[in-house]
Amino acid sequence: MFVDGIGRGAQRIIDAMVRWLAHGHINPNILTVIGVSLNVGSGLLFGLGRFFSAGIVLIIANLFDMLDGQVARLSGRVTRFGGFLDSSLDRLSDMVIFVGLMVFYARRDTQFHSTLNVFLAGAGLMGSIMVSYASARAESLIPKCDVGFLRRPERVVLFIIGALSTFPGSNNFFANRMPAVLWVLAVGSYWTFAHRMYHTWRELNKVQTKSEELESQSSHSASKPGPDRRTEALIHKAG
Secondary structure, three states: OHHHHHHHHHHHHHHHHHHHHHHOOOOHHHHHHHHHHHHHHHHHHHHHOOHHHHHHHHHHHHHHHHHHHHHHHHOOOOOHHHHHHHHHHHHHHHHHHHHHHHHHHHOOOOOOOOHHHHHHHHHHHHHHHHHHHHHHHHOOOOOOOOOOOOOHHHHHHHHHHHHHOEOOOOOOHHHEOHHHHHHHHHHHHHHHHHHHHHHHHHHHHHHHHHHHHHHHHHHHHHHOOOHHHHHHHHHHHHO
16 A cells, blocks of 8 residues: 555656656657666766666666656657667667676776676676567567566666665675676576567467468368359259
8 A cells, every 4th residue: 555655656746747848848859868878877887886876877867768758648749760769779778787787897906806797797788688689570570579577677677776785895795786686687688588589489370370271261262162153063964
C-alpha cells in the first residue's frame, strides 16, 4: 500500500512535468540529447571512481529518457526520426556506462584494478548490444520481440543499484556491490539474447507452418473437381 502510494505520487509528478514541457513547446529530441549527455557524464564519473555521484546523474538522465516519448505523444510531435534518434542514443547511453566501468577497473594507479571486472563489463557491453540488435533484426521478421528479463530498463536499474551501493575504499561487504551487478549483467544479457533468438525461431516456425497449411488447403481445393466439371463428367459418361 505504501509502495503503491509512492508510485502514484511519482507518476503524478512525472505527468505534471510532461504537461509543463509539452505546453512549453519543448522539442522532445532536445530532451533525448540532454538525457544521453547526462549518461555520458555518468560514464565519466564511473571512470573516475565516483560511483555514488554517477548513480545520481544516471537517475536524472533516465528521467529525461522517460519524458521525451511522453512529451512527444502529448504535444503531437511523434516522428519516425524521433524514434530512431531515441533508440540509437539509448545504445550510446548503455555503452558509455560500461566503458566507464571498464576504465575504472582497468586503472593500475588504484587498488581497485581487476581484470575480471574489466572482462565482465566488456562481456556485459557486448551482450547488451546483441540483445538490442537481436530485437531490431527480429522485428523486421516478426511483429514484436521484447522478451527476456534483462531489457534496457532492468539494466539501468541494476547500474543505479550498483552505483549507489559501491564506495571504493570501503571494506564493508555491502558497500561494493558493483562487481555482483556486473556478473548479473554479463550472464543475464546473454541469457536474454538466447531467449530472443529462440523466440524469433519459434515465431518464424509458426508462420512457416501456417503458410504451408494454407498452401496445402489451396492446392487441395484446386485439385478437387467443381460442380460443373462433375456434371459434365456424368453427362459424358451417360452419353
